[in-house]
Amino acid sequence: MPITLSKLKKMHQDNDKIVCLTAYDSSLAFWVAQAGVEVILVGDSLGMVVQGHNTTLPVTLDEMVYHTQMVQRGNNQAWCIADLPFMSDTTSQQTIESAARLMKEGGANMVKLEGGQRVLESVAALSSLGVPVCGHLGLLPQSVEKYGYKVQGKDSESAQRLLSEAIALQNAGAEMLVLECVPANLAKEITQQLDIPVIGIGSGKGTSGQVLVINDMLGITVGKAPKFAKNFMEQSDSIQVALSNYVTEVKAGVFPADKHLVG
Numbered sequence: 001m002p003i004t005l006s007k008l009k010k011m012h013q014d015n016d017k018i019v020c021l022t023a024y025d026s027s028l029a030f031w032v033a034q035a036g037v038e039v040i041l042v043g044d045s046l047g048m049v050v051q052g053h054n055t056t057l058p059v060t061l062d063e064m065v066y067h068t069q070m071v072q073r074g075n076n077q078a079w080c081i082a083d084l085p086f087m088s089d090t091t092s093q094q095t096i097e098s099a100a101r102l103m104k105e106g107g108a109n110m111v112k113l114e115g116g117q118r119v120l121e122s123v124a125a126l127s128s129l130g131v132p133v134c135g136h137l138g139l140l141p142q143s144v145e146k147y148g149y150k151v152q153g154k155d156s157e158s159a160q161r162l163l164s165e166a167i168a169l170q171n172a173g174a175e176m177l178v179l180e181c182v183p184a185n186l187a188k189e190i191t192q193q194l195d196i197p198v199i200g201i202g203s204g205k206g207t208s209g210q211v212l213v214i215n216d217m218l219g220i221t222v223g224k225a226p227k228f229a230k231n232f233m234e235q236s237d238s239i240q241v242a243l244s245n246y247v248t249e250v251k252a253g254v255f256p257a258d259k260h261l262v263g
């Protein structure tokens, strides 16, 4: 049975952990979905792990459409989120046009965009058109040139701002939220305050679910993998077993462990 948004919301309410992983092509998307991962994110992280760029900034909308199409040919059941790449969401009108391409041409179920206050109007516009939207707060890879790769929400002022932005995104119509590199206690509090599922990365285990970049969890990251990631191939003899172990550990609350905390 394909995973629906109402199923994901119910999982959040029931405290049943949601497992999410990135995928960028058809064959890995097939095995990711087969392993029981409920949400596939076609992340613009593909700019770094597939295309070899230093940041996600060069990724184009055409490339996101292309990778989403590939993923959706292999994925037969997971909920598919596609990222709106850098500068494809600068106005509400542009965001609507970009999201339309990701859904109509790419076949995505939901689109994700980075930011708080800046994107509220666009989130409301998409939501009123029936487009499911996932917000993304905390470390924002598309703003790396301005803020760097740093844990966000460490002091009380920025923690309060993140909580307010999360609530504002939900009120604007976001149906899901990714929290990247936020202190675990803050991520837990935000999750408890929201009715929508919160998917964490580098944000502890108190969120409704977890996401990792697939290259990090398969141990094929070029250079140093982030501290919050775990190489599931270390104790597995195939990719399929590693994927299944990831699902089991997220469901059981074993991953992330305390050693994966960054905040």
Ligand code: KIV
Binding pocket: 022, 041, 042, 043, 044, 045, 046, 083, 178, 180, 201, 211, 213
């Ligand atoms: O692009 C991506 O893979 C992401 C995750 C890091 C959440 O946005």
